[in-house]
Amino acid sequence: xxxxxxxPASFPQSLMTxxxxxxxxxxxxxxxxxxxxxxxxxxxxxxxxxxxxxxxxAGKSLLMRLAHGLLTPSSGHISWQEExxxxxxxxxRPVLLRRSAxxxxxxxxxxxxxxxxxxxxxxxxxxxxxxxVALAKRPARVLSGGEQQRLALARAWLLNPAVLFxxxxxxxxxxxxxxAVEDAVNEFHQNGTRIIMTxxxxxxxxxxxxxxVFMYSGQVLEHTQAxxxxxxxxxxxxxxxxxxxxxx
Amino acid sequence: xxxxxxxxxxxxxxxxxxxxxxxxxxxxxxxxxxxxxxxxSALALPLGAALALWRFxxxxxxxxxxxxxxxxxxxxxxxxVYLLLSRAGPLGQFGLLFTPTAMVIAQVILVxxxxxxxxxxxxxxxHNEYAEQLRSLGLKQLRMMxxxxxxxxxxxxxxxxxxxxxxxxxxxxxxxxxxNIDGVTRVMTTSIxxxxxxxxxxxxxxxxxxxxSLVTLINALAHTVSETAxxxxx
Numbered sequence: 001x002x003x004x005x006x007x008p009a010s011f012p013q014s015l016m017t018x019x020x021x022x023x024x025x026x027x028x029x030x031x032x033x034x035x036x037x038x039x040x041x042x043x044x045x046x047x048x049x050x051x052x053x054x055x056x057x058a059g060k061s062l063l064m065r066l067a068h069g070l071l072t073p074s075s076g077h078i079s080w081q082e083e084x085x086x087x088x089x090x091x092x093r094p095v096l097l098r099r100s101a102x103x104x105x106x107x108x109x110x111x112x113x114x115x116x117x118x119x120x121x122x123x124x125x126x127x128x129x130x131x132x133v134a135l136a137k138r139p140a141r142v143l144s145g146g147e148q149q150r151l152a153l154a155r156a157w158l159l160n161p162a163v164l165f166x167x168x169x170x171x172x173x174x175x176x177x178x179x180a181v182e183d184a185v186n187e188f189h190q191n192g193t194r195i196i197m198t199x200x201x202x203x204x205x206x207x208x209x210x211x212x213v214f215m216y217s218g219q220v221l222e223h224t225q226a227x228x229x230x231x232x233x234x235x236x237x238x239x240x241x242x243x244x245x246x247x248x
Numbered sequence: 249x250x251x252x253x254x255x256x257x258x259x260x261x262x263x264x265x266x267x268x269x270x271x272x273x274x275x276x277x278x279x280x281x282x283x284x285x286x287x288x289s290a291l292a293l294p295l296g297a298a299l300a301l302w303r304f305x306x307x308x309x310x311x312x313x314x315x316x317x318x319x320x321x322x323x324x325x326x327x328x329v330y331l332l333l334s335r336a337g338p339l340g341q342f343g344l345l346f347t348p349t350a351m352v353i354a355q356v357i358l359v360x361x362x363x364x365x366x367x368x369x370x371x372x373x374x375h376n377e378y379a380e381q382l383r384s385l386g387l388k389q390l391r392m393m394x395x396x397x398x399x400x401x402x403x404x405x406x407x408x409x410x411x412x413x414x415x416x417x418x419x420x421x422x423x424x425x426x427x428n429i430d431g432v433t434r435v436m437t438t439s440i441x442x443x444x445x446x447x448x449x450x451x452x453x454x455x456x457x458x459x460x461s462l463v464t465l466i467n468a469l470a471h472t473v474s475e476t477a478x479x480x481x482x
Contacts, residue, residue: 070380088384095381098399098481107395111385139481159385 019162019194020081021045022067027076029062037062038219039076049185049195051205051226054215055241060198061167063215064089067196068165085162092168094152096140101132101151104140108155126154130184146177153184164188166197170204182208202242206230214238255453262454274458277435280348280422281415284355285363289408292360296367297397300375301389311368317361322354326424329354333425346427351435354421359411366407370400402474409470416463 022044029037037059044050044067052060065071066078068089097104105123114122127133130150135143140151149169156164166185170178185208189195199205205212209226214235221235233239262270299311331337333345333353344350374396382392397404419437426433428442436459443452 065380068384070383089380091381095378097378097395098401108385111387111391141481 019047019192020083020085022163023079023081024066025076025079027066027073027078029059029066029071030074036218037066037073040220041076042213042220042223044194044196044213045081047189047192047194048210049189049197049208050211050213051209052196052198052213052215053200053202053205053241055200057217058215059218060200060215061092063213063220064165064167064196064198086160087163087165088156088159088161089165089167090149090152090156090169092171094148096143096148096151098141099139100137101140101143102127102136104151105155105158109158112159114158122158126158129157130154131180144177146173146180149173149177149181150184153181157184157188161188161193163194163196166195168198168200170199170201178204202244214241216241255450256457258450259454259457262451263458270455270458272431273434273436273439273455274462276348276433277416277437277459278462280351280435281355281412284352284415285359285408285412287352288356288359288363288411291356292363292411293367293397293404294393296364297371297393298389299364299368300371300396301392311365314361314365314368318365320358320361322358322418322420323424325357326354326421329357329421329425345425346429346433348426348433350425351422351433354425355415355418358418358421359415362414363407363411366410367397367400367404370403370407371396374400374403402478405470405474409467412466413463416459 024040024042026039026041027037028035028039040063052063054060062071066073068087069078069084070089097107099107102120102123105126106119109119109123110116124133124136127136130153132147132150132154135147135151140148143151152169164185169185170181173181182204185195185197195208197208199208205226209229212222212224212226212229213220214222214229214233214237216235216237222229222233222238224234229238230242233242299307299314329350330345332339333342333350334340335345344353375392378392378396378399382395387395417437419441422428422433422435423438423441426435426438428434428438434442436455440452440455440459443449443455
C-alpha cells in the first residue's frame with residue numbers, strides 16, 4: 001500500500017472531524033432464552049483503535065453487531081453522542097456480490113448515493129490503493145481469501161466511514177494477507193476513522209490496540225488502555241488469556 | 249413396418265420437409281408458452297423475492313398455498329379460465345375464449361406459482377448469506393430485491409426453465425380454453441391428443457419427438473449459459 005497517494009484529492013476532508021462517542025447503557029442480549037450478553041455499560045470515545053478480545057463465544061462479535069446496529073438489544077439502549085456517524089463493517093468471511101471486483105465497489109457507492117459519474121474514478125482509486133487494479137474485472141468470488149478481504153476493505157474505504165467495524169478480519173488469512181489488512185486498518189485510523197475490531201490473536205492486538213475491551217462468557221470484564229491491559233490485567237481470566245493459558 | 253409407419257421417419261420427414269402445418273403449430277406453441285413464462289416471471293420474480301424478504305402475518309400460509317399450487321392440475325386451471333372468459337363469465341365481453349390470448353392466460357396461472365415458490369427459496373438462501381453485509385450498507389428490503397434477484401440469476405434461470413417446461417408440456421388448460429382449432433389455437437400438445445384419438449400414432453409420436461427435442465434444446469442452451477457463467481463468476 002502506497003501512503004503517498006493518500007488521501008486522494010476527491011475524498012471529502014470531513015472525516016478529519018472528531019468521531020462521536022458510542023454509549024452502551026445497560027445493554028443485554030438474549031436469544032431463545034439464553035443470555036448471550038449480560039447487562040453492559042460501556043462508552044467508546046475518541047478516535048482510537050479499540051480491540052475487543054476474548055475467547056470464542058465470549059460475545060465479541062455480538063457486541064460489535066449491537067454497536068453497528070445489525071442486532072437490536074433485548075434491553076437497555078445504545079446511543080451515539082450525536083447523529084449515528086457513517087459506518088462500515090468488514091466481516092470474518094467477506095461477503096462479496098456475484099459480480100466483478102470493480103462492480104462490487106460501484107455497487108456500494110450507488111447504494112450510498114455517490115453520483116454515477118464519479119463512481120468509476122473513485123472505485124479505480126480504491127483498487128489502486130488496495131493493490132487490486134489488475135483484478136478489477138475479475139469476478140469477486142474467484143479471488144483468493146486475502147484479495148477478497150482487501151476488496152471488502154476497499155469497499156469500506158469508499159463508504160468513507162467515521163467508524164469501521166472489523167470482525168476477526170484476518171482469522172482465515174496467511175501472514176502476508178494479515179499484514180495487508182493491518183496496514184489498511186492503520187491507514188483508516190490515520191485518516192480519522194475510529195476502529196472497532198475483534199480478534200483472538202494476542203499478537204495482533206498488541207500490534208494494533210490503543211485500548212482493549214476484554215470479554216469473557218458474555219460479560220465485559222475489562223475496558224482499559226492497551227498498555228495497561230497487557231501489563232497489568234485486572235481479571236484472572238484476562239491474565240490467563242494474555243499468558244496463553246487455556247483456562248476456560 | 250414401412251417407413252411411413254415409423255414414427256421417427258415421420259417426424260424427420262415432417263421436420264426436414266418444413267411442413268407448413270407443423271411449423272405453424274410449433275410457432276404457436278412456442279409463442280404461447282414463451283409469452284406465458286415471460287408474463288409469469290415478471291409477476292412471480294418480484295413476488296417470490298418479496299416473500300423471502302418480508303415477514304408479515306399470513307406469510308407462511310401464502311408460501312404453503314404457492315407450493316400447493318405448483319401441483320395445480322392444468323384442467324382445473326383451464327376450467328377456471330374457461331368460466332372467466334366464456335360469454336356468460338365476468339370477462340366474457342372481451343371475446344377471448346378460444347384465442348391464443350386465453351391460452352396464455354391459462355398458462356400464466358399454471359406457471360406463476362412454480363416461479364414464485366422456487367424464487368422465494370432461491371432468494372431466501374442467498375439472503376441468508378448477504379443479509380448482514382447488505383444491512384451494514386444500509387439497505388432496506390425494497391432495495392435488496394433487485395440485488396438479490398440479480399445475484400441469484402443463474403439459479404433463477406433454472407427456475408424459469410422449470411416454468412417453461414410446465415407450460416410447454418401441459419395440454420389440459422390449452423385444450424379447454426383454446427379449443428384446438430386448426431390454424432388458430434392448435435399447439436403441439438393438443439395436436440398429439442387429437443392425432444392419438446384419430447389413431448394416427450406415427451404423426452402423434454412424431455410431434456412428441458419434435459416437442460421433446462425443442463424442450464431439450466432450450467434446456468441445453470440455458471444449462472450451458474448458466475454453467476459457463478457460474479464457472480467464470482464463482
